[in-house]
Amino acid sequence: xxxxxxxxxxxxxxxxxxxxxxxxxxxxxxxxxxxxxxxxxxxxxxxxxxxxxxxxxxxxxxxxxxxxxxxxxxxxxxxxxxxxxxxxxxxxxxxxxxxxxxxxxxxxxxxxxxxxxxxx
Amino acid sequence: xxxxxxxxxxxxxxxxxxxxxxxxxxxxxxxxxxxxxxxxxxxxxxxxxxxxxxxxxxxxxxxxxxxxxxxxxxxxxxxxxxxxxxxxxxxxxxxxxxxxxxxxxxx
Numbered sequence: 001x002x003x004x005x006x007x008x009x010x011x012x013x014x015x016x017x018x019x020x021x022x023x024x025x026x027x028x029x030x031x032x033x034x035x036x037x038x039x040x041x042x043x044x045x046x047x048x049x050x051x052x053x054x055x056x057x058x059x060x061x062x063x064x065x066x067x068x069x070x071x072x073x074x075x076x077x078x079x080x081x082x083x084x085x086x087x088x089x090x091x092x093x094x095x096x097x098x099x100x101x102x103x104x105x106x107x108x109x110x111x112x113x114x115x116x117x118x119x120x
Numbered sequence: 121x122x123x124x125x126x127x128x129x130x131x132x133x134x135x136x137x138x139x140x141x142x143x144x145x146x147x148x149x150x151x152x153x154x155x156x157x158x159x160x161x162x163x164x165x166x167x168x169x170x171x172x173x174x175x176x177x178x179x180x181x182x183x184x185x186x187x188x189x190x191x192x193x194x195x196x197x198x199x200x201x202x203x204x205x206x207x208x209x210x211x212x213x214x215x216x217x218x219x220x221x222x223x224x225x226x227x
Contacts, residue, residue: 037216049209049216064121064215107164107166110164
């Protein structure tokens, strides 16, 4: 059974760096064809894809966030991570990690999400 | 970036009705489209992939169709548990982009 769970700081101040962890079970990020992504959703609004990391360590980023994003993984501990630098109030959102289907491009499995609030 | 224009933004329908939600891409996405259902306070759940393939476990009253730049999600015989927001997403090209969503309510 595939499960994913996000964790984060809850609240942080503008200009700080946001660090998020996705802990998962039921699959390995060393298995060919597996990729994990981060997606966020401001309250009451739509979804925004942020970044993806795959089994062979390839990475993709949303250029709208320019150079603020870094995605990484710890295969041994079944975790994926996302860092967002220089946060501001516009980064307040629920952050989801999601796994694509095997050798697929759509998001077949989602975590429950973690709320991040940026406030001074 | 490929822009996804979803309509309508909100929809009110009666139990047993058939509803259709549309999604238009700013360029041809060659059926690289998924539909997700999101209930209040929950994470999105995959309904349809490759524009018209039903995800495992999804009721057959949901169906997807379309090609090129125009796609649609149809829900036959609306049930109370279908009250949710629905999002389309293109995965033909990076960055993946989503429609703004359709909020479906019961009349």
